[in-house]
Amino acid sequence: MVKQDNLLAKGAEASVFRGSFLQKPIVLKHRLPKSYRLPIIDQAIRSQRLRAEARIMTMAWRNRVRVPVLLGIDIDKQTLLIEEIKGKILFSLMSSKSVTELKSIFEDIGKQVGLLHKNDIIHGDLTVFNIIIINNKTSWLIDFGLGQISMEIEKKAEDLLTFYSTLKAISSEYQALFEKFQLGYLQLYEKGKKTFEHMKKIQSRARYIARKDRLE
Ligand SMILES: Nc1ncnc2c1ncn2[C@@H]1O[C@H](COP(=O)(O)OP(=O)(O)OP(=O)(O)O)[C@@H](O)[C@H]1O
Ligand SMILES: [Mg+2]
Structure with missing residues (x-):
């Protein structure tokens, strides 16, 4: 159902891939691990940030701010599935x-x-x-x-x-x-x-x- 294609951008915090979900173009935003943190703590911090990002985006969307739709969140893979904005x-x-x-x-x-x-x-x-x-x-x-x-x-x-x-x-x-x-x-x-x-x-x-x- 979710297909991941090419890498679109790699920042300090995240890698963003193009992909599709139910035939719609999406981006998959993976939050990257930080090697200087203890793995268990790193996992917890990343999950927290991922959830926070999802929450803020959704709240903005509910208030009719032009933001992409959040289509899914995968805590295990530290990934957000987001509608692709073609611009x-x-x-x-x-x-x-x-x-x-x-x-x-x-x-x-x-x-x-x-x-x-x-x-x-x-x-x-x-x-x-x-x-x-x-x-x-x-x-x-x-x-x-x-x-x-x-x-x-x-x-x-x-x-x-x-x-x-x-x-x-x-x-x-x-x-x-x-x-x-x-x-x-x-x-x-x-x-x-x-x-x-x-x-x-x-x-x-x-x-x-x-x-x-x-x-x-
Ligand atoms: N919904 C989207 N539609 C189209 N392109 C997107 C979308 N989300 C991200 N991108 C592309 O991916 C790039 C990086 O995404 P984003 O800005 O969310 O993360 P980031 O800058 O890597 O995060 P950080 O600044 O925390 O390192 C954007 O500059 C844009 O080119
Ligand atoms: Mg950015």
Whole structure:
């Protein structure tokens, strides 16, 4: 029933394979063992993370955030079976698209993240590598391996800061694109203004520490 094909990606934490399940394209995400941990402890930690990732993804899906459907979880094989999103990773799309096209994509991403945060779901690794774009317009959030449920504004602001920092590192248009992102975010999450204010606070805290370090 489940067929595993070629390796799609290998990260620090997981190997992702293409495959199929009931004739539908899926990805199989295997959480990799860490050799520096005692095997029994490693097994327990990986199971816990696997379950947490499954839970967060499902919760996001229930709240109508655009995330792939979780089709199954295999604790023995440390594997999640996930619907394949046939699109392009945001990072690889950035260089080939005009700013106008990117602006509307970023507004859409903002809506997805706003909806996530409105429901107190933290992504935990909101980089330009963990967003897939279909048909150059609709955004899907993937990789909830570091996700959590939290009402804390600090955690939500950290998601925004991660996104802002990876965007700034790859695009000279980061300000205009982040503005669009903010617009989308606020449309879906009215109280979200506070998250951006908090993000600025974290940034100035970091600047203050950096300046202090230079003077010492
Ligand atoms: N549902 C999906 N549909 C299509 N491609 C996917 C899907 N899930 C993952 N991928 C592909 O596999 C890659 C790695 O998956 P993912 O981001 O979930 O794990 P990871 O980055 O290896 O985890 P970590 O960052 O913890 O090491 C993605 O960048 C993407 O290319
Ligand atoms: Mg990833």
